[in-house]
Amino acid sequence: MNILIYVLFGIGLTFNGLGSFALLRFPDVYTRLHGATKCTTFGSIFTTAAVIAYGFARGGGAYHTLAIHAIIALIALLLTNPTGAHAIARAAYRSGVKPKYAVVDKLEEKK
């Protein structure tokens, strides 16, 4: 069981690390958001899964409650993370940040 928890943590931390690396690597706000939202959500799913596994493996009332709360936190994370990214992207576009190196921009043509 311990090994499973370590593996889950390992995968989670790898993807979270890649997400922060993407922030440095990509050229503009939209491409950076790709890295920042996808990788951190996916990484956090695995770290939360490790907490859930720990809670159920350890057993007992308080640890079961911990696991259940982690599940609810996971659902909240899945709902709010993309919504936040969407809000940032929309705000960036409305305040005039154009996507760099873009080959096509339909939103520009609309206005």
Next chain:
Amino acid sequence: MLVFLATSLVAYVLYLILTMFTGSVGLWSTGELIAGAVLSLIAGAIAYRVAFEKERKGEKNSLRVLNPLRFILFLGYLVGPFFIAMARANIDVAYRVITGKIRPGIVKISPNLKTDLGITLLANSITLTPGTLSVDVDEENGDLYVHWINVKNPEPSPEEVCGSFPYWARRIAE
């Protein structure tokens, strides 16, 4: 009145999930059961005006979303097609982070979804899956503007951008 009761019920179920494994009456203690009932009635009284707002014309409210079949479908969607697409997305982004190969652009797709819930579900799914990020929405006809990190076709169909997601969003939310 129906909406008030439905809101309270949802709040109560959530409270029960949060306080699971605390006592001896089933999984809960008597105190938690009573406190939960009182608090969820208060929450229902405050929130019933904004919960389950109508989504289409000619509809009083949208209690349709409480149908348990939709929840089962939604869970199936989360662990099945959604999770696979998300894993692929992450490997794809990891590849682009390492090699730096990008060809970004903003494209428009028309998924033809009618309800707000459906569009929200689709937009969030798009943000978390391969190389796409929803930027803006046209609220009149439900068109989505999507930032695509590797543009293959400047005028794509919804299937090219997000696979089977519009089909699932339609089944879950409409």
